[in-house]
Amino acid sequence: MGDVAGEEDVLCRVHSSCIFGHHFNSIECDCREQMEISQQLIQEAGKGIIIWLEQEGKGNGHFALLKSVDYKRKGVAQAEAYEAVGFKRDARDYTQAADILNEIGVKSVRMLTNNINKVETLTQHGINVVGIKPTKL
Ligand SMILES: [Zn+2]
Numbered sequence: 001m002g003d004v005a006g007e008e009d010v011l012c013r014v015h016s017s018c019i020f021g022h023h024f025n026s027i028e029c030d031c032r033e034q035m036e037i038s039q040q041l042i043q044e045a046g047k048g049i050i051i052w053l054e055q056e057g058k059g060n061g062h063f064a065l066l067k068s069v070d071y072k073r074k075g076v077a078q079a080e081a082y083e084a085v086g087f088k089r090d091a092r093d094y095t096q097a098a099d100i101l102n103e104i105g106v107k108s109v110r111m112l113t114n115n116i117n118k119v120e121t122l123t124q125h126g127i128n129v130v131g132i133k134p135t136k137l
Pocket residue numbers: 018019020021022029030031032
């Protein structure tokens with residue numbers, strides 16, 4: 001949204017798809033809420049970037065997500081639930097997000113996330129992250 005080429009400190013949400021949250025309105029995860037809050041914050045700022053990555057189930061895919069449900073319902077955290085059913089804790093890849101931001105030509109971004117670890121992950125991929133703005137209203 002808006003003209004972000006050459007801009008600094010632009011709000012940016014790098015969002016991984018979630019069939020449960022986005023298609024079925026699941027309340028077992030906050031994916032949908034995270035996206036709606038990000039859209040609202042960007043709208044209020046008048047500009048920003050949302051990058052949608054097809055990384056269902058922390059990059060493990062739909063099958064892993066479905067297999068992990070029983071463990072999650074027993075109170076196992078998502079990352080451990082993926083491991084319990086034979087997948088990686090987190091198989092996401094942010095290379096494409098970095099490529100997209102470079103293509104857009106934005107100078108620096110402020111990540112819309114509640115996950116401080118995402119800053120380090122994206123910085124490792126060459127993205128100039130100046131900070132985070134929590135996705136809470
Ligand atoms: Zn979700």
